[in-house]
Amino acid sequence: MSLLELSNLDVAYGDLPALSDVSLAVEAGETLSVVGANGSGKTTMLRTISGLLRPRRGEVRFEGERIDRLPCHRVVERGVVHVPEGRKVFPSLAVRENLELGSYPRAARAHRADSLERVFSLFPRLRERAGQAAGTLSGGEQQMLAIGRALMARPTLLMLDEPSLGLAPLIVTEIFRTIDAIHRAGVTVLLVEQNTRQALALSRRGYVLENGRVVLVGTGAELLGNEHVKRAYLGM
């Protein structure tokens, strides 16, 4: 049994199909990337898994149980935590308050002090800025905060939507290094990225989405060597 299984998922915005017959499996302990162009359905996929959107057809199973009819907060309580595109931190709340809210679910709340210490050691910058309003942070720091906040929930599966978006190359490298560290600490990672090269290099396996359909599946290395991927996504 895979940790997370999407089977034959159809999702649409009104009459506009966003995902068509998408099936995908995330194995426990792996880092999996989903790459594709803007509008290929990557974000829609994550939003469906976390309960922000309802599928027209198909199922989402986590640890064998269906989660596609659960409200968002129940999905989080099960250990599936989504770092959304654009970070969605709470700008006027302090960095520390943002992190505390990450451990809002009851089970996570009991470990708040531990988790906070872990996040601060992963992102020392956040400790320095703990009392500052999140809205005053730089883009890179806000991304760290969004990831840190998600870790406060003690996820089994961490889903990241475009963590590199809009960040300077140096910061992007730092973020990817952190994602790798989180994965090595035992968290399963589902990464959605347009930064195809770095995402696939980091991942054990990858999926390529085009127009809401899965067109390629393979190991990270296979996909990086694939002619179509090279031409369409790596500019080679």
Next chain:
Amino acid sequence: MFSLDLLLQAVVSGVLLGGVYGLVASGLSLIFGVLRIINFAHGAVMMLAMYATYWLFALLHVDPYLSIVVTGPAFFLLGMLIQRVVIEPNRFAAEHNQLLLTLGLALFLENLALVLWQGDFRTVRPAYANASFTLGEALVEVPRLVACAGAVVMALALFGFLRLTDVGKAIRALAEEPEGAMLMGIDVGRIRAVAFGIGAGCVAVAGALVTPFFYVAPDVGESFNIMAFVVVVLGGMGNFVGALLGGFIVGLAESLGATALPGSLKQLVVFALFVLVLLFRPAGLFGGGRGR
């Protein structure tokens, strides 16, 4: 005409009523911040709380201040119920429809009060109703002082709650970034109900605090509702601290207006202020804080 004594008296009266406006407005602002609707039934809920205070006093001789222990929590629950049953099912309706919904609720509650208790002005007069002392040349009525102090304490308690508790932080988070809040595992439906409940609780406390020196009638909430709306615009929609400060400003403007202008024009100053703020500082005097 405009003697210094009169001015001092106007300032004292304005500040004392301003605290109550601040509390009513804090509740309104909180509801707006989280639910993104102007709750036109806010004053009607205050009216119900004033009747509750009146009946507790008239039938059971419960002191109006003491009755807060009962009406506060009861109206918190009533607010949650209203949100769950009336507001929440229409959450995805167009904004103006939700607005009409709360206006309809206000009309319903007012007319219900009219049917149940007629339109007579009723008053609650405990032994201390006429207690007063002089401050310099100004007369300070003790019930008004207690109302102001009680309202400020309640408003500060609300700020403390929003700053220090998980539920309070969740309320602020939801006001700022609803999707972020959902993804943090916050049961946003529950938080919306709690926010409405707190808003109703605030206005119920304000209602109980003013009954010793105000009249009780089915339409008594309307003037408070309008004042609270002005305060919220003045303080910045969804800015809780702004709501309390704005309360004092509106209270002062109203009582200075009453001193300077003939009777029926007394609210001219308040609404002139309202229009000026909308024209020149549409985000409010203290900046448009969302959920601050």
